Amino acid sequence: RRMFPTFQVKIFGMDPMADYMLLMDFVPVDDKRYRQVAFLSRRYAFHSSSWLVAGKADPATPGRVHYHPDSPAKGAQWMKQIVSFDKLKLTNNLLDDNGHIILNSMHRYQPRFHVVYVDPRKDSEKYAEENFKTFVFEETRFTAVTAYQNHRITQLKIASNPFAKGFRDCDPEDWPRNHR
Amino acid sequence: RRMFPTFQVKIFGMDPMADYMLLMDFVPVDDKRYRQVAFLSRRYAFHSSSWLVAGKADPATPGRVHYHPDSPAKGAQWMKQIVSFDKLKLTNNLLDDNGHIILNSMHRYQPRFHVVYVDPRKDSEKYAEENFKTFVFEETRFTAVTAYQNHRITQLKIASNPFAKGFRDCDPEDWPRNHR
DNA sequence: CCCTTTTCACCTAGGTGGTAAGAT
DNA sequence: ATCTTACCACCTAGGTGAAAAGGG
Numbered sequence: 001r002r003m004f005p006t007f008q009v010k011i012f013g014m015d016p017m018a019d020y021m022l023l024m025d026f027v028p029v030d031d032k033r034y035r036q037v038a039f040l041s042r043r044y045a046f047h048s049s050s051w052l053v054a055g056k057a058d059p060a061t062p063g064r065v066h067y068h069p070d071s072p073a074k075g076a077q078w079m080k081q082i083v084s085f086d087k088l089k090l091t092n093n094l095l096d097d098n099g100h101i102i103l104n105s106m107h108r109y110q111p112r113f114h115v116v117y118v119d120p121r122k123d124s125e126k127y128a129e130e131n132f133k134t135f136v137f138e139e140t141r142f143t144a145v146t147a148y149q150n151h152r153i154t155q156l157k158i159a160s161n162p163f164a165k166g167f168r169d170c171d172p173e174d175w176p177r178n179h180r
Numbered sequence: 181r182r183m184f185p186t187f188q189v190k191i192f193g194m195d196p197m198a199d200y201m202l203l204m205d206f207v208p209v210d211d212k213r214y215r216q217v218a219f220l221s222r223r224y225a226f227h228s229s230s231w232l233v234a235g236k237a238d239p240a241t242p243g244r245v246h247y248h249p250d251s252p253a254k255g256a257q258w259m260k261q262i263v264s265f266d267k268l269k270l271t272n273n274l275l276d277d278n279g280h281i282i283l284n285s286m287h288r289y290q291p292r293f294h295v296v297y298v299d300p301r302k303d304s305e306k307y308a309e310e311n312f313k314t315f316v317f318e319e320t321r322f323t324a325v326t327a328y329q330n331h332r333i334t335q336l337k338i339a340s341n342p343f344a345k346g347f348r349d350c351d352p353e354d355w356p357r358n359h360r
Numbered sequence: 361c362c363c364t365t366t367t368c369a370c371c372t373a374g375g376t377g378g379t380a381a382g383a384t
Numbered sequence: 385a386t387c388t389t390a391c392c393a394c395c396t397a398g399g400t401g402a403a404a405a406g407g408g
Contacts, residue, residue, distance in 0.1 A: 361408100362407105362408095363406105363407085363408090364405100364406080364407075364408105365404100365405080365406070365407095366403100366404085366405080366406090367402105367403090367404085367405100368401105368402085368403085368404105369400100369401100369402090370399105370400080370401095370402105371398105371399080371400070371401105372397100372398085372399075372400095373396100373397085373398090373399100374395105374396085374397090375394105375395080375396075375397105376393100376394080376395070376396095377392105377393100377394095377395105378391105378392080378393090378394105379390100379391090379392080380389100380390095380391090380392105381388100381389085381390085381391100382387105382388080382389070382390095383386100383387085383388070383389090384385100384386085384387085384388100
């Protein structure tokens, strides 16, 4: 499924006339597997708001990368507006052949953003190191799940993802009019 | 609206490692404007199956071009499968600002297909002429209309365009089973 | 009369969380 | 008990010709 909210960046400082590839990958934050504990009251099940360490991380195949579908493009094009990775999809299927990013459920991940300068020189492979720059935003870390473990996350997504509009109690557009 | 059926080409003979831009444009077939004649019976209106010349063509602004959205891409990528221009859209709105191809209704057009080799040399502008090749398939000529003038064209489109499935009398998939 | 514009029901295509059943 | 899978109703987004209304 798609990652939501979408990873978005505003880019400055590129050479407007040069070509760049933009891509993302995901690295494990730690070597742990997590789990949730549910409290059972007489009538409802609640999930605790924090994660417990459940043991050592599951083995992972080498991480895939996701190229932004507009790659390659000129610096001017990338800088013109916010770059959105909304086509990026995550899966827990180790045998996936759709090119989606494979993550282990109940593990913590750090999204990474990479910029590759497309070097026009013939022996560009030699300069791979210097034509490559990685950006990490720690606030984008998350725990991968197959089902939401926290009701407030569910509500946040229902409220903000247009495709989940069918689960909203009331239309946010009407809120100022119908409520006070 | 989209052009349907879609213009599609199978490409051979490119340099697999070189970059190419693929694009289309439309040129008038002649300097004429056409019209239809309807026969009126007691109960129905019929259109004749041929076009009458109705005068000299309307003035036209310089034709726009449509770049295949995958451009630029490597020769290997273009040759791998049939290239389909299904995103190309036509309009009769002279003030269109969606980048669609502008055509005059009731005029005849010849689609053209162009291949541009992206020359890596610094002074590539000098070689523009030789890096450019145009292909014309006369069987793709058509008359632009705002409403279909021929019932068989309508039926052909309803039968073959998935988006018009709602107007089909019976599902072509079921045909061998439900009919004989 | 002939053609164009606008709106509409009906599709394709695909992204949501809910839910129930399944797995360990 | 905890997590995963498969399917579903309900959305977004947008491509169809029909039909009615409009224009010259």
